[in-house]
Structures are given as structure tokens and as C-alpha cells.
Amino acid sequence: MTFLQFALNNIKRNARSYAAYMLSSSFSVMIFFSFAMFIFHPDVEKGYMVQTAKSGMLVAEYIIFFFSFFFIFYSISTFLKMRNKEFGVLMIHGMSKRQLNSLIFTENVLIGLFSILVGIGVGLIFGKLFFMLSGYAMGLKSLSMYIPWTAMILTIAAFMIMFVIVSFMTVLFVKSSEVIGLLKGSQKPKPEPKASLKLSILSAMTIGAGYYMAAIATMRTVAIFMLPVAFIVIVGTYFLFSQLSVYLLKMLKKNTSFYYKRTNMITLSSLVYRMKDNARMFFGVTIVTTVAFCAVGTVVSFTGTKKIEVLNAFPFAFQLTEYEGSDQKQKFESDLDKENVTYNKVETETKILPVTGASKKQAGFIKESIYNKAAKAVGYKTVSLKKGESAWIQSSYEATLDKKLPKSISIENGQTFTLKKPIDKSVYTQNVSASYSNYVIPDSDYSRLTTNQTNSITGYIVKDWEQTDSINEEKYNKKGKVELISRAEVFHMVKQMYNIMLFVGLFIGVVFYLSSVSFLYFRLFSDLEGDRKFYDAVSKIGLTDKEIKKVSSFQIGLLFFVPFVVAAIHTSVAYTALQEFFQASILGPSMLVIGCFFGVHTLYFLIIRSRYLAQLRGLSTFPE
Incomplete structure (x- = not known):
């Protein structure tokens, strides 16, 4: 077996873990490639609206690329932590640190190359549909399909450079040269989570202050408040997950009548550790989801109010x-x-x-x-x-x-x-x-x-x-x-402009949202082995299959819906301030957008929960 074959086999063995990562990466590549196909299309005519569309797609290219970099970097670091035990076994069998780094680098580049090929392939397959949608959004005739060599070269070069840089950086995550440290992996004893009362109070105060400033903002002050409010709410959100949530759970544990009721002891004890361990992930997912909600919700809202705006600005036909x-x-x-x-x-x-x-x-x-x-x-x-x-x-x-x-x-x-x-x-x-x-x-x-x-x-x-x-x-x-x-002429021009914004904003929002739920997927399955051992242990003290499913479903539900709910609240407050700034009612349409996201999120949760319980059941020995 060659070294390359060994790396390919490792990817196949970890296909379950890498599936969501490769899907999200391929989707980002596909959107980037599709926008590039439009930008370099030979039939795209010159004109104000077309140039505006091209500029919007170019901005989207930068946003997708830079966000994809951080998404891939986080994802790879999570996977490597899951495989510490595997790396320890390889080093016991004689693999050097240099060979281990080469293996990690090769695997990452192969996965990146596969994601690029899939993304470009899917982009070519649905290219005609993309041109039809973009043409409709911009009031253009449907663009013909062509061989997008420039777009392909740009996409391959940009994402290959990204994957190579990330691959070089990820070898730093295997920090321990001690074999025993790798073998223990994530199973090393964890100290009891601690939470600061002062930081917990700071979290509540900063979020409350941010919400208050957003609520009192007027058309003239909302632009001044925007950055300070965003900053203090972000700070408050971080401490909400890392401090306040842990503090409240520990306080809840002191309520003995509640703590010793049914399976609450097992649920809360495990939840305290999960909240502390996942604080950064919760924080990141919340912020990314909030951005997705705001981007899509705002554009959809303004698209719905454009007729009212034109009627107010132009009283006569x-x-x-x-x-x-x-x-x-x-x-x-x-x-x-x-x-x-x-x-x-x-x-x-x-x-x-x-x-x-x-x-x-x-x-x-x-x-x-x-x-x-x-x-x-x-x-x-x-x-x-x-x-x-x-x-x-x-x-x-x-x-x-x-x-x-x-x-x-x-x-x-x-x-x-x-x-x-x-x-x-x-x-x-x-x-x-x-x-x-x-x-x-x-x-x-x-x-x-x-x-x-x-x-x-x-x-x-x-x-x-x-x-x-x-x-x-x-x-x-x-x-x-x-x-x-x-x-009418102004209205159709404004409508066309908003359609372009909606078209670009919708794809960016979907990329952000898909990445955020992928973070949740990665985290859930990275803890699968530890959960298996935990549920094996509690099943031996009498916990039934039904109770284990209930506890597990509750914890997965919190993992999925706590960041979503916090992001929805952040977004709702942001919308109240934006209504003042744009002098338009955007709260109703925006809530409809959040509702649609919630429906998709719930469906995704049910699918992942089913898969997780099946994997847990397959790996565990708890009784029927």
C-alpha cells in the first residue's frame, strides 16, 4: 500500500465525519463558481443594472471565500481532535511526527480537491438554471450556457490555495508529541466547569444594554449605535454561553427537588460539561446564524416594501x-x-x-x-x-x-x-x-x-x-x-435592483446557514464515541432505552436550538432598529424568513437526531 492509498483509505474510513464538511465545502465552491460564470459570461451586456449585478456578485465572491476559509479551518481542527487516538496508534506502530504531518496534509488536500471537483461539477450541471434565475432577477434574457474556462481556473486556483494554506496550518493542531497524550485524546478527565458570577452578570448587562440601545434608536442615531451595539451584544453572547449558561445550570443543580427528579440528574450533569465545552461553538454558530438571518430577512423585507417606497417618493404616475x-x-x-x-x-x-x-x-x-x-x-x-x-x-x-x-x-x-x-x-x-x-x-x-x-x-x-x-x-x-x-420606470428599476440584492443575499445567507448547521453536525459526531461510553455506563445502572433516547434527544435539541433561538432574538432586535433607519415596516416579512429557517432547521434536526441515535445504538450495548 502506498502512502497516497493509505491517506485515501483514511478518508473512506472517516466518511461519516467528513460528509457534512465536504457537502458544505462543495456548496461554497458551487456558489463561488456560479457567480464567477456570470461575471465572466461573454454575453453579459454593459449597462448600469448589469454592472451593479456583477459588482454584487463580486462582493459575494469575496465574502464566500473568506468565510469558507474560516469554516474549513474550524472544521479540520475539529476532525483532527476526533482522531487523536488514531494518530497515537499510528505513532506506536512507528510513524514519525513528520510522516504524520504529511498524512494530515495529504488528506486535507485530497478532500479539498474532491470538494472543488464536486462543486464545479454541480455548478456546471445546474449552470443553465442559475443563468435563468439570475436573468429573471435582473430582467435580462436567459443567458446561454458556455464553457467557463476563466471561472473554472479562478475557482480551482482560489480554493486550492485555500486548502493548501489550511492544510499547512492544521498540522499545528496535533501539538502533543507524546504518544500517551494522543491515545488519551478527548477522553482525558475534565475538570468540573466553573463559571464567574461577575462575568455572568456582565453578559446579561451587555446584552440588555445592546437591546435597549437598539430599541431607542431613531433614524438619525441608528447608524451611530450600529457598531457599538453589535460589539457589546457579541461580547455578551460569548459570556452568555461560556459563563451565564453554566452558572444557571449549576444553580439549577442545587435545586434538589428538581435535580433528583427522574433523569434530570444525568441530563444536567452532562449538560454542564457540554455547555462549557461547546461555548465557542455555540457563540460562533449564533453569530453566523444571526448574520444569515439579517442578510436574507432584510433583503426580503425591502423587496416587499419597495412598491410603498416608490409610491411615497412618486405621488403621480x-x-x-x-x-x-x-x-x-x-x-x-x-x-x-x-x-x-x-x-x-x-x-x-x-x-x-x-x-x-x-x-x-x-x-x-x-x-x-x-x-x-x-x-x-x-x-x-x-x-x-x-x-x-x-x-x-x-x-x-x-x-x-x-x-x-x-x-x-x-x-x-x-x-x-x-x-x-x-x-x-x-x-x-x-x-x-x-x-x-x-x-x-x-x-x-x-x-x-x-x-x-x-x-x-x-x-x-x-x-x-x-x-x-x-x-x-x-x-x-x-x-x-x-x-x-x-x-413605473423607476419602480421597475428599483424592483430589478432589489431582485439583484435578493438573489445575491439569498445565496450568501444560505452559505452562512449551511455552514452554521454543519458546525453543529461536526460537534455532535465528534462527541459520539464519548457519548457511547457514557450511555453504556448509565444503562448498567438501570436507565432504559426509552430514557436514554429522551436524554439524548433533549441534549441534541439544546445543541441545535439554543444558538438558533438566541440568533432569532438578536435578529428581531436588529430588525426593530433597522425599521427606524429605513422608515419601513420590515418586522413581519423578516419574521416570516426566520419562520422558514426554523422549519428547515427542525427538519435538519430530526434527520440528524435519527442518524445520531442509530449510530449510538449501533455502537452501544444498552438494553432494548
Whole structure:
């Protein structure tokens, strides 16, 4: 038998342990390769949306690659700890430390090569489906399949470098050169877990403080609070698993009436050790799962609220602004009639005059009665002004320019208007190219204004406005003369952008989630041999098969659902803060996402529990 054959046989013998690891690695390779196929596709046309999609996929490539590195590093270190006893036996039979390191390196590289080949193979098989989905998300025609040599070379090179680096680093995990130390492996006596009361209190305080800051965050403060809240919640989560959970379990053990009831003694005694041993794993899984929930939930939520956002930003289905006299209005309405578009319109005249005291040198003045007519037409609040008063129609980007609003504005060599509270929900969509801000003034004041520059704004109300995207803005726009804003065109562009975000975010979230449940799988089966000996021992003192299954199922359930529940709570708190920041209701759709994840997680738990109990039963000798 050659050294290479020996390494291959070792992988086959440990196939059960390596299965989830290779599956997760292959899935990461497949997603990386699929995104690379799109980025390097020869038929991908240039354009803003396509370039945005390519940029999003490129960012996803970096995220998947770096996350995969840490995932593989953690996974390999876990497997090596499981095999310490095996390594000790090999060294007894004459294997040197150098040969052992070569064996570990060879095995890791072989597993990495297998994962890369499987990932690329599956990516090629489902490549056409991926192109169909990406094309649908981006509003493109379905891309044709091609031989992605560049994507293949990039994927193979990136992940082979990763696996080689990890393979070099993992040999450090076999630290003990003493054969006896390897033979004992994880079966060395463990000291009783200890927990600090101070650190337990610190955990509760930091998480509570983080939740409180997230709850009181406003649209202006949420960006400031985001990093500090994330940091203190992460710190609190670590101590939650390493200190607070152990402390509470030890306190529970002191309750003799509960501790000595049925199988609670066995469950709690084992659970204290499990919580302490798995603290870092619980912490890592919780953080990774929280990131997955937030990524997918936020994108899905915004995808669901995009129509409301567009309706708020564009009250009219079409808004036609004429800066000079032209025939574009008649041409536009004629085209609407040709397209059988039924509409109602509201016409507004705007007088443009030079002003002082405002952010811009010119201002557009709108008659109060006309503005209120337009406001009623779209269901907005009307304004009520006294003589000499004015209300500024605030646009989203102008709000960032005027940090401190003036108390009044004055027309050069003319009247002064006292400014009331700005109209923050404007009837009119502010034209970005406009060199003036709009103000509403009383009818009596408006009639006294004289100017040579008068613009008009016509708003069109259309019932089935989503079907009017065939009317192109560019056809009517003439720089400096006419500007048309189409709600349908903006909506479809926004929809396309969110679909790209959803498409990329969903795959990243799935990679993160699959990795987190793989961590749980690794940890569970790494303890299988120790659990077998434990349940063999307790079966000899009278514990029945049914009771052993109950205790085992409870412990597996905690292993799977404690990080999930903590991550769900973290995510729910994060969503409440994000709602303030984005001024949109995202909690409902986000809870639906968590619910879907919970359903998948429960199914995964039932499958793994069944496999684990079967393995435990096959290895153990506890009675029927």
C-alpha cells in the first residue's frame, strides 16, 4: 500500500465525519463558481443594472471565500481532535511526527480537491438554471450556457490555495508529541466547569444594554449605535454561553427537588460539561446564524416594501415639468391616448424669482389653492397659510443640505415670507436638475408676484400605472426645457435592483446557514464515541432505552436550538432598529424568513437526531 492509498483509505474510513464538511465545502465552491460564470459570461451586456449585478456578485465572491476559509479551518481542527487516538496508534506502530504531518496534509488536500471537483461539477450541471434565475432577477434574457474556462481556473486556483494554506496550518493542531497524550485524546478527565458570577452578570448587562440601545434608536442615531451595539451584544453572547449558561445550570443543580427528579440528574450533569465545552461553538454558530438571518430577512423585507417606497417618493404616475414653452405636453398626452392609458391630471403653475435667505439663489412659488388641489388628488395633507407665510416643499436630498432652516426668505427687491414647518411629504417629486426650491404661498400673495419665468408641473394619476413602463422618459426629456418622471420606470428599476440584492443575499445567507448547521453536525459526531461510553455506563445502572433516547434527544435539541433561538432574538432586535433607519415596516416579512429557517432547521434536526441515535445504538450495548 502506498502512502497516497493509505491517506485515501483514511478518508473512506472517516466518511461519516467528513460528509457534512465536504457537502458544505462543495456548496461554497458551487456558489463561488456560479457567480464567477456570470461575471465572466461573454454575453453579459454593459449597462448600469448589469454592472451593479456583477459588482454584487463580486462582493459575494469575496465574502464566500473568506468565510469558507474560516469554516474549513474550524472544521479540520475539529476532525483532527476526533482522531487523536488514531494518530497515537499510528505513532506506536512507528510513524514519525513528520510522516504524520504529511498524512494530515495529504488528506486535507485530497478532500479539498474532491470538494472543488464536486462543486464545479454541480455548478456546471445546474449552470443553465442559475443563468435563468439570475436573468429573471435582473430582467435580462436567459443567458446561454458556455464553457467557463476563466471561472473554472479562478475557482480551482482560489480554493486550492485555500486548502493548501489550511492544510499547512492544521498540522499545528496535533501539538502533543507524546504518544500517551494522543491515545488519551478527548477522553482525558475534565475538570468540573466553573463559571464567574461577575462575568455572568456582565453578559446579561451587555446584552440588555445592546437591546435597549437598539430599541431607542431613531433614524438619525441608528447608524451611530450600529457598531457599538453589535460589539457589546457579541461580547455578551460569548459570556452568555461560556459563563451565564453554566452558572444557571449549576444553580439549577442545587435545586434538589428538581435535580433528583427522574433523569434530570444525568441530563444536567452532562449538560454542564457540554455547555462549557461547546461555548465557542455555540457563540460562533449564533453569530453566523444571526448574520444569515439579517442578510436574507432584510433583503426580503425591502423587496416587499419597495412598491410603498416608490409610491411615497412618486405621488403621480407621471410628472411632466416644462421649464419653457414647448409642445411635449401635447405629444405626451397624445401617446397616452394611443396606449389606451386612462388618466386624470392636475396642472400647477410655478413662478420663478430670485431670493435671498434660501439654499438656492432662485425659488419656485406655487399657489396654495393649486397645491391643495394636487394634495387632495393623491391623498396627502393640505396646507393652511396666512398672508406673508410660506411652506417649503422639502425633497429628500435637499433635507441634507439645509441643516438649519432660515426663519424667512425674501424676494430680491420685494416681499419677505415667514417660513412655516416644511412639507416633508411633497406632492411633487423634486427634479434633480432643477436649480430652484419650491415654496407654497397664499393665493393673494401669489397674484402679486410678477416674473418673466413661469414653469408648469403637470401630475398624471393613472390607476394601472405599473403597466405603463413602455412609455420611456428619454423620449420626452429635453435638457433645460422638459423633464418627465415616470413612476413605473423607476419602480421597475428599483424592483430589478432589489431582485439583484435578493438573489445575491439569498445565496450568501444560505452559505452562512449551511455552514452554521454543519458546525453543529461536526460537534455532535465528534462527541459520539464519548457519548457511547457514557450511555453504556448509565444503562448498567438501570436507565432504559426509552430514557436514554429522551436524554439524548433533549441534549441534541439544546445543541441545535439554543444558538438558533438566541440568533432569532438578536435578529428581531436588529430588525426593530433597522425599521427606524429605513422608515419601513420590515418586522413581519423578516419574521416570516426566520419562520422558514426554523422549519428547515427542525427538519435538519430530526434527520440528524435519527442518524445520531442509530449510530449510538449501533455502537452501544444498552438494553432494548
